Amino acid sequence: MVQSQESLLKIGAVARRAGVSVDTVRYYERRRLLPPAQRLPSGYRLYSQAAVDTITLARRLQGLGMTLDEVADALRAHDGGGATCETERWRLDAVLDRTRARLAELTALQGSIETALARCEAGCCELSGTAAGGTNRATS
Incomplete structure (x- = not known):
């Protein structure tokens, strides 16, 4: 399902809402903690609110001492729907x-x-x- 552009956020807005830098958002995307962003013809990245939620959860897990690889595994389990x-x-x-x-x-x-x-x-x-x-x- 394609979201309307009004409900999508540019990378700066995602970073602000998640309390991280734009570089962190890009890094999480490269590490596949986030799905690839949609792109405007200008090249700007567009993310859903789910990206903010994912980054927030990832940061919380890192704060508990998980490595980024462990966070990625936990997020995959969460996204798979069977995590409890x-x-x-x-x-x-x-x-x-x-x-x-x-x-x-x-x-x-x-x-x-x-x-x-x-x-x-x-x-x-x-x-x-x-x-x-x-x-x-x-x-x-």
């Missing part, structure tokens, strides 16, 4: 697992930094290259 919370929950579970793993890595890094700081305060600064025995690593 029950069938799609695994996507959020995977992001949560990844976030927990990253948090554990960051916690371990924090501990290492705190240990290095404590060593500096005790006169064994790792940044100066001076080891606990007083030798300079650069001259060893």
